[in-house]
Each structure stands twice: as C-alpha cells, then as structure tokens.
Amino acid sequence: MDREYLHSTQDIDFKFYQNEKDFVVDEIPMGEFLGRGNYLILKVQKVELTTWDMIAIFAEYLAIPAQKIGYAGLKDKHATTTQYLSVETKYEALLKKFHHNQIKILSTTRHSHSIRMGDLVGNRFSINLYELDAIDAGKIEKVARKIAKSGLPNYFGYQRFGRDAGSIEQAREMVKGELFIEDSKLKSFLISVYQSDFFNEWLRERILLSKESGSSEFVLLSGDVFVSKDGKLSTPKLIPSKEFAAKKIAPTGLLCGRDAFRAKYDAAEIEKKYDDEFLQEKGQRREALVYPSDINCKYVKKETMLNISFTMPKGSYATVFLESIAGKNYSAKDVKRDKKSKKR
Template sequence: MIKREFLQDHKSLDFKFYQNVDDFIVEEVPIKFAGRGNFIIAKIKKQKLGTWDLIESLAKGLRIYDNELGYAGLKDKNATTTQYISIPKKYSKDLKQFRHNKIKILETTLHGSKLNIGDLIGNKFEINLHEVQAQDVGKIEKLLKQISKVGMPNYFGFQRFGYDGLENLEKARKYIYEDYQIKDRKISKMLVAAYQSDFFNKWLVERLKQSDDSFKAMDGDVFRDYREDKFFTPKNFTEIMQKDFEDKKIVPTGLLPGQKAFRSIKDARKIEEMFDDTYIKEKGYRRDAIVYPSDISVSFDKNTNKCKVKFTLPKASYATVLIENIANRNLKA
C-alpha cells in the first residue's frame, strides 16, 4: 500500500486517535427533501453499526427486502453516526413500531424518490484527539485553516481497503486477471473498487510530487465544474482557468480506471497513464483531486489533554485522511 503524502511538510504531530462511539461522531449533511412523496426519509442515529448492518436490521424489523431501502452514503461502524434512510411510505405503520437498542429514529419527512448513493452534500465530523501536547493545539488550528484554504489531497482512506488491505488488493487482481471466483457480488464489487482506488491514491502521490504549497493543475487535466457538476477537458489550461481553480469554481480530477471514464490528455495524461488499467471491465470514475474542509473549530481540555476538532467535508471524502494530514503521518497502511 502506498504511503499517503500531503502538501504540508511539517514535523509529525504525536497524538492518539481512536474510532469509537465517543471519539468519532458523524452527521450526514442531506440534500433538500421535498416534504411530500411516496418515500419516508428517516433521520437515524446509530452506534456500533455499519450502514449495511443498519439496512439489514431495518429490513428485518419491517419485514421487507433490504433493496427497498435507500441510503446516500456508507458510514463507519466504530462511531456514532447520523444518516438518512429512505423507506417506502406504505411501511409507515411498521416504522412507528420499530425498536432497536443501537438505532434511534430522530425524525422523519417525505420525499419523491428513493435515496441513492451520492444523494448528500457532505458530512459533519466531531473527533477527539487524545494525548495532545498543549503547544501543538495552535499548530493543529493553523494547519486546519491552511488545509481549508489550499485543499486536502482527496485520498481514499485506509477503510476503503479493509483490514487486510494488501491481501484484498491481491484478491481483486486475481479476480480481474485470473479465474479467481467470488460468489458474492457485493464482495467482488468492493474488491474491484478498492483496486481502482489504489490506482487513484498512487496517482495522487505522484501529482503531489509535481506540486509545492498547493496542488498544481496541469495542461490536459480533466476538471469538474462545481456549480454544474460536470467534467470537462479544456484544449489549453489558461490563466483564467487557474484563477477559477484558486477561487474554488473548478477542481482537477483523478482517474479510477475502468470503462466509460474520461481520460486526461497532454501533460496530465503522461502521469495518468502510469496509473491506468484498461483491462478492468467495471465502470470507471473520476474523483476530485483535492477537497476543502469547512466549518472548522478546535477546542482543548488541558486537564485531559484532549483536543476536539470539528469540521465538514464534501461527500465521498475521508475524515481519517484529514487527521493524517494534520498529523503528517499515516494512521494505518
């Protein structure tokens, strides 16, 4: 597994980070719901349950198929998380009777369609860092402000690759290139996604080598327009485009190799093609190279040496990567 590198080259900060229900709190920032329609949107708080565990528990409790339920994103198991789940309106009576010791339905509204992956704006995080030195609190605050300005490299975090990351990547390689059988379609999709993500992370490390204090956009990059949410590749990278990038109107993207994904051109392609794989038959994607944390706050309890950091990240980005960026060290492989 490649070591995740960052734009800030400071001495590593020595603190402890734990993922548990007290120290890792996540709340989904939802899209705007219609307030009417054939689907109940339930705001649900859960502990020690992953999203798939939540879906399984809800389906069992409501006596329905799990594919009738919709969700916008996957949330960690070892955390206290709040997320939105869509349920067909016809099960409203059953939902009112639903009880589970790790699941609490906070509120409900209505919407016109089932929730799908990506139907969210982002996530709010509240994370406790332990054994923080008092002199490092100011450094943490300064780093977070700097990262919010220049952006955080949008790596896939260690969770993407599973507990046995290297072993999972090898299984994915055998599944793609050899006659390695995986009966569970969900597992095979997860392994291939991890394999694609590893290419992206390696590409991002290489691109950071071409950058200094901020990410360097290149001629031939595929950009995403934030407002239109569309990809485009300009014939030439101009000063106006550089200004748009600095003003956070557009962002360079990296490739998750696969079918039907845009490829970069020119100088950007020379780097990208080293981390491409046209043999992968699954759908490919592009992912923002950097993301910008917002709503940042830092507080410190000198009696416990515990530092609480709060921030919001766009969807599909990892809070653990931001913690790594602050610490300037990888938490796990």
C-alpha cells in the first residue's frame, strides 16, 4: 500500500542511491561512555554489510556466540555506517589485531555495562541527491525544513518488508495459521512485519484524512493516544492542540498485540480497522510523527548533486524523509545503482 505524505516537491524528480559513497549513517549513542568498566565499547565503521553480518564476523573472530556482542540498532547494508558495539574487556588485545576489508574499528573505550538494543538517541544521515539544478535544490531544502517543522509521518520504510514486500503476505498467512514457521528469528521478523504493515495502513488513512480536511498538518482526533517526552501514554478528554504544537507530546499509532494501550472515541473508529486483538505477541505504540533536525544542504553544481544531512530519531527511516520530499514511494530496486553504470 502506498505511503502518503503532507508535504512534497512532486514536480522535482531527483535520484538517490543506497551505496557506500552516497548513503552515510552515523549512530548517535544514548550518552557518554564512562571510560572505565568491564566492557569494551567499539566504534566501528562498516561498508556494504548488514549489522548481523558484521556481528557474525566479530563473533567468529573472537570465537564467542553472537549474543555476547552488544549493539544498539540495525544499520543499512548498502551504505557506509558507523555504530557502537560492546564486548567484554578480555578481548581487547585480540581486537587490536582485527582486520577486515569492510569493517574498521575507529576507536575504543570502556563502559560499565554492555550496549543494549535501543541504546541510541538516533542517527545522523548524509545522503547525495542527483540530477538537480540549483533551483530544484533550493526547493528541496525549503520543503525539508517545512517537514521538519510540521512533522514527518513515521512510516516503516520499504526496508522493513523485505526486498519485494513478499514478507507481508507470508506474515498474514502465518498469523492465520495457514503457514507454519519453525525458525524463531523468522517468526519474530514476520510478526513485526505484520504489525508494521497495519501501522502503515493506519497512518496512511490518517494522512489522507488530514489532507481531505484541507490541512497541511496532521489532524488530531478525540481519543488519540499521545506519548510525552518521558514515554508516558495518555488519552486526554480534550484534544491537546497546544501541547502538540509545542512538540511536548506526539500522537501514536498501534502496533497491534496484547496489553497495548488502545485509542478511544473517534480515533478508535479508525484504529480498530488496523488491529488484531487476537495476536498473542505483545503490542505497543509508535509515534505517528517524528521531527528530522539539524538539516544541512550543500549543492555541488558540477555534479548536479545536493548533499543533504540531517538527524532522525531512533526507529525512523531516512528513506521515508526522502519519500516525503519527493512525494513518491521508493523500493529497494529504485535506489540501487546498476553496477555497469558509471561510478560517481
């Protein structure tokens, strides 16, 4: 199902590619590392590898189970990405001899505990957009700043659903009991695909509703579930427009499952269409909007290229931001440069 957006530059057709030069990601850790403790923190850079691939390489080199290596989040494969890993300090000497063509240890420090999933603030992206003139580049920067101010619909990007999005149908069949999956990791992945697809469909309807009302902002409904900056969920009786405008709270959508906080009143009428109350896995809420920040644009006339760098909160997708700017949906095939084409 198509992802809909509130702001775009639909008359501008730019290109971007997910590769090591044109798509760069730097993880922003939760806070400062102590510089002492029983865990070694590695700042690593990887090229054209998934996070799982990289962890498997370190696990094999250190002769330890992959579960012994801590990490905060998964990073794109087709990119140059920097992130943090943790291992016990007893492997420090061995890691000084580590060498791999696609992985570089940039620095090390120590900390009191291992890195856990979610231990990051967000990610900093630097992406090259091609086939643009200076006027189009200016329009893109203007729309990007408008999105950052009013909020980006927090869709799950195409990466969530596998290369051809076939995992969505597979997930539905598994949940219905028509497909048996034995592998626990695959089963967990398909459950997340199932929840994510429902969330995206719900968010699309809410964006269309906002557009139909003539608003260029996300329209709130009575019964919406909001999350505050400290992570508390609430359903106020009155629509909290002022708090929303001040970015003190954000509306959320449902990732269906047990024990999840559900919407009420008008918001519930839409939400229940994208719910599965019989799903046994734990449900949760996801912010409907996120706010890209620290946007910086640099146009290179000689290459008809605009470099756009920005920071995104954890769990959100840079490609969704680019989709919103372009007013179109991308797939993995759209952003892969043909190997035969000229390298930039």
